[in-house]
Amino acid sequence: MKKYAAIEKQVRKCIQCGSCRVECPTGDDVGWISCSPRAKVLFIRDFLLGRKPTKVKMSEEFAQRLFQCTLCGRCGIECITEIDFPEVWFEIRELVQEEGVKLPIVETVSGIIKDTKNVANQPNDDRPNWLKRAKLASDPTKVEKADVVYYVGCMSSFYPQSQSMARAFAQILEASGTDFAIMGTSEHCCGFPMISTGKVHEAKELMHHNQEEIKKYVAKTVVATCPACTSMWKKEYPKLSGKPNDFEVMHATQFVLKLMKENKLKIVPPKQEIQVTFHDGCDLGRNGGVYDEPREILKMLPGVVFSEHPESKDISVCCGAGGDLLMTNPEMADRIGQKRAKSLSEVAPVAVTCCPSCKKHLKDTAKHAEVKLDTKDLLEMVADMLEKPEKPEKPEKAEA
Known part of the structure; x- marks a missing residue:
């Protein structure tokens, strides 16, 4: 398939070492090898190459396995052959559509x-x-x-x-x-x-x-x-x-x-100290390369005590809401979210995010996991500390 030559080149790199398997949140949740990035890459490679005697065919079962993925990109952090996993997953989902496999x-x-x-x-x-x-x-x-x-x-x-x-x-x-x-x-x-x-x-x-x-x-x-x-x-x-x-x-x-x-915002310290950690959402962090800016803002906010989570930046763990997993497999997304919420709560009582999906999902799954974790968006924290304009004093009523 000429259109997918670039993806074929990527999946040919795989040496089936399994380093991606231990990084995958969905593979870890299910525990089946068939759900691991390694297994998916092997299937994709055999499908694209049309290998015999099995002659792998695209099926609804494989499509379901393929969608058991948050597109978080964590599978690539230890890949010694440097496979571009996000690109592979996006392209293969397109191929699923072209092959006429429909998930309701x-x-x-x-x-x-x-x-x-x-x-x-x-x-x-x-x-x-x-x-x-x-x-x-x-x-x-x-x-x-x-x-x-x-x-x-x-x-x-x-x-x-x-x-x-x-x-x-x-x-x-x-x-x-x-x-x-x-x-x-x-x-x-x-x-x-x-x-x-x-x-x-x-x-x-x-x-x-x-x-x-x-x-x-x-x-x-x-x-x-x-x-x-x-x-x-x-x-x-x-x-x-x-x-x-x-x-x-x-x-x-x-x-x-x-x-x-540029000193265009007037920030007022909060009434009491806030202890926070930061959750690097996958689309902003690992897939978007934005790590430093949120941390710089947190450090510039008065009264905020920031503690780094051990699994942060490029090794941050997905909240479970990405890659349409919340849509295709909400139960799995919830389990992954609960695990992340528990982990964040062990570092600080407040988890700061910069993603609407992460914020909503972590807030929901923290409740399901019954852990004490408040989830705040960084922009909300900044807005809450903005200097409020003084209200004009009401004129005193003249005595009769």
Whole structure:
């Protein structure tokens, strides 16, 4: 298969050493060799090469195994032949679609996104409703042109546990005097759930819409609070369209650190000390390369005592919500999340994240695991410490 020659080259590298197996959160959860990255690579290699006498065929069973994966990329950290695992998994999920193997839940969710333009199965006109509680001086959805466009994403637009992230970032942007706009109802899903399930054509349709809408703002920078959205705008859109972006793409933590270094935010110490650890989400950290910025912000915040988790940065463990696993196998995602929540709670009572999916999933699974762990988004912490404008004193009533 000429189209998959690059992937064939990658899987040919595998020497079946098994170092990836011990790093895989889903393989560790199931315990079956057939769920390990090593076994999946062997199957893919035999399928692409059409080896006889078995002549491996694509099946629904293999597709299910393939989707027992969070796309966290941890399988590659000890790979001595340096296989590009994330690229392999994305490409093979596309191949599953081309071979006509359909998983019912994947088809259901992709149908929802196609119909509603979001993963929440809500009317897209409700996308900016989170702004009602943001208490901003002006409505950023009414801005026609701006230097910065905040691409909110589906999670922070529709899910209550994540909406506070969007409100926090909008408040930070306003407090810093940033000229910014929000796409509102014209924003559609970034396409990550589509491309991560192999539905590249559908992802391109969403991309084309978003690209056309963003042009209207003549923006210099597009910022997202969701790491998956950031990755789509920064890496996948240029790759899928064959054209570079006309603007810089940043994750919100990178943008906020820039604002703080430029002294554009007035931070007030909290009333009491906060002990925290940091959870490196896979899309922002290992797959996005953003490690230092969140830690720099934490160290700049007064009253915050930061303790590093032993499994952090490039060896951080997935929360379980990535790679559409929460959609295709919620029970497995929950077990992986509980394990991570317990581990984080042993370091600090508060786990800070920079990802709406991580925040929601860790909060949910901490409850299921019955561990005392509060989950906060870094942007919320910054917004909570912003200097509040003084309320004007009410004039005293004149005596009669």
